[in-house]
Amino acid sequence: MNDSPLTTLFGYFALLSLFAVGGANAAIPEMHRIAVDVMHWMTDRQFADMFAIAQVSPGPNIIIVTLIGYHVAGIAGAAVATGAMCGPTCLLAFLVARTWDRFKDAHWRISIQAGLVPVSLGLIGASAFVLARAADNNVYAGAITAVTAVVAFATRLNPLWIFLAGGLLGLSGWL
Amino acid sequence: MSELSAPPASATQQPSLSELLRAFVIVSVSGFGGALPWARRMIVEQKRWMTAEEFNEAFALSQFLPGPNLVNFSVVFGLRFGGARGAAVALAGLMGPPLVIITVLAALYARYGDLEALGRILAGIAAAAAGLLIAVVAKMAEPMFVTRWNSGPVIAIAAFVGVAIMHWPLPWVFVGLAPVSIAFAWFKR
Numbered sequence A: 001m002n003d004s005p006l007t008t009l010f011g012y013f014a015l016l017s018l019f020a021v022g023g024a025n026a027a028i029p030e031m032h033r034i035a036v037d038v039m040h041w042m043t044d045r046q047f048a049d050m051f052a053i054a055q056v057s058p059g060p061n062i063i064i065v066t067l068i069g070y071h072v073a074g075i076a077g078a079a080v081a082t083g084a085m086c087g088p089t090c091l092l093a094f095l096v097a098r099t100w101d102r103f104k105d106a107h108w109r110i111s112i113q114a115g116l117v118p119v120s121l122g123l124i125g126a127s128a129f130v131l132a133r134a135a136d137n138n139v140y141a142g143a144i145t146a147v148t149a150v151v152a153f154a155t156r157l158n159p160l161w162i163f164l165a166g167g168l169l170g171l172s173g174w175l
Numbered sequence B: 001m002s003e004l005s006a007p008p009a010s011a012t013q014q015p016s017l018s019e020l021l022r023a024f025v026i027v028s029v030s031g032f033g034g035a036l037p038w039a040r041r042m043i044v045e046q047k048r049w050m051t052a053e054e055f056n057e058a059f060a061l062s063q064f065l066p067g068p069n070l071v072n073f074s075v076v077f078g079l080r081f082g083g084a085r086g087a088a089v090a091l092a093g094l095m096g097p098p099l100v101i102i103t104v105l106a107a108l109y110a111r112y113g114d115l116e117a118l119g120r121i122l123a124g125i126a127a128a129a130a131g132l133l134i135a136v137v138a139k140m141a142e143p144m145f146v147t148r149w150n151s152g153p154v155i156a157i158a159a160f161v162g163v164a165i166m167h168w169p170l171p172w173v174f175v176g177l178a179p180v181s182i183a184f185a186w187f188k189r
Helices: A005-019 A024-036 A046-054 A061-099 A106-134 A139-154 A157-170 B017-030 B036-046 B052-064 B071-110 B116-146 B152-165 B169-189
Strands: none
Touching: A005 A046, A005 A061, A005 A106, A005 B071, A005 B169, A024 A046, A024 A106, A024 B071, A024 B152, A024 B169, A046 A061, A046 A106, A046 A157, A046 B071, A046 B116, A061 B052, A061 B071, A106 A139, A106 B052, A106 B152, A106 B169, A139 A157, A139 B116, B017 B036, B017 B071, B036 B052, B036 B071, B052 B071, B116 B152, B116 B169
């Protein structure tokens, strides 16, 4: 029962679904740890590729789990990984939404929400670190990362233009 | 919430199930690099299904819950306007088209991922995507460092070190840090 990759995919992503405070971006380092370091499903480079594909395709960024699932076990893997990542949290949303209004102003709820902000900030910071390490294999890639960070912080430029520029620079053979 | 039971200036329109499906399909395929602004534009500005305040509250709940925020939001929103069926319809609208597209891309990648040109393009995009995430972190961190001293930066740095440097499993880091951080928030006032 424990040998099937589908069972493994389901177990990891269902658990991750419940600890990913801050959404898809907060879950990236744990996905990387599992897919690259623990299970050896893919290389660092392949993980970075999949993140890139998930970024440029439409829809929620969490869609990267579909790519990982597909890589591990084809269509079935894609379905299982996506269902595991969305299922538990959707169920939780379904249950909590009905009582949420009652606790809107409760001190414990405000405390939990405020307390989780720094945790998810640290996790998203870790995502940026893990991805930069996987993607920046030379000084030019590092420069793209640095310039993008500054541009995205200082302007409201649509990220698609940044991805287009990054892709063209990559294609030109500098990286 | 108040003793005056006059209904607040609430959104007037009630979406049908098919409208709900259409709206979330459109949001899902428009949302490059995060679909939240699109969801907001559609629901608050175009369809007027929610006021800005109602939207913020529903979204706060989606962020409060673990897992992908927009996925949670589709469930919360669909549930409010169409019960369990509404939740299922909104979720299907949000995830359906992207799942089809990404599955095609996954198959293409499995076949052509070794092509050198594609590898180079993706390397460039990945480098840019990492930079984009750094900018997100910087924007999130800004308010935390301008207010008076609080536990926020310490917790954030501890979470970063635990996950990025020590490579500890996320559930351990979460269980270790979240209660401490919540306790600080509880006693702060």
